[in-house]
Amino acid sequence: MEVSPYSSFPILAEALSDELFAPHGDGEVIRMQREIWGGICADLERDLRGLEGVSQEDLKRHLHRIRGYVATASLLRLSEILMAWENAPDPARATGAFLPEALEVSKRSISEMEGRHPHLVDPAQGSD
Numbered sequence: 001m002e003v004s005p006y007s008s009f010p011i012l013a014e015a016l017s018d019e020l021f022a023p024h025g026d027g028e029v030i031r032m033q034r035e036i037w038g039g040i041c042a043d044l045e046r047d048l049r050g051l052e053g054v055s056q057e058d059l060k061r062h063l064h065r066i067r068g069y070v071a072t073a074s075l076l077r078l079s080e081i082l083m084a085w086e087n088a089p090d091p092a093r094a095t096g097a098f099l100p101e102a103l104e105v106s107k108r109s110i111s112e113m114e115g116r117h118p119h120l121v122d123p124a125q126g127s128d
Contacts, residue, residue: 009077011075033117059092067083073113
């Protein structure tokens with residue numbers, strides 16, 4: 001099995017993850033965190049899969065947009081993969097190499113974030 005060149009990057013930027021998503025004991029903040037995280041989870045796989053078959057120009061634009069919200073949500077490894085894809089000499093041709101890894105890492109990222117901050121998906125873990 002080939003080792004990914006991105007495996008040295010942590011899945012999450014933990015300090016940023018904690019700053020953004022650690023429970024603060026405030027029910028309103030926790031509801032807002034769940035809403036933000038729920039939107040990311042709802043859009044991420046669909047957005048990534050939507051990259052197949054788009055034009056070079058649209059691909060770069062969509063990669064940049066996705067990378068923006070992924071990086072902002074502290075999904076570090078996925079952000080690095082998307083940046084490398086965006087900066088590839090021929091991003092459209094590189095889709096077959098980057099997309100499977102991006103999808104896999106997106107699932108791991110979501111799992112790791114929800115394990116680190118279970119209140120994002122489990123109302124019993126929050127302080128509403």
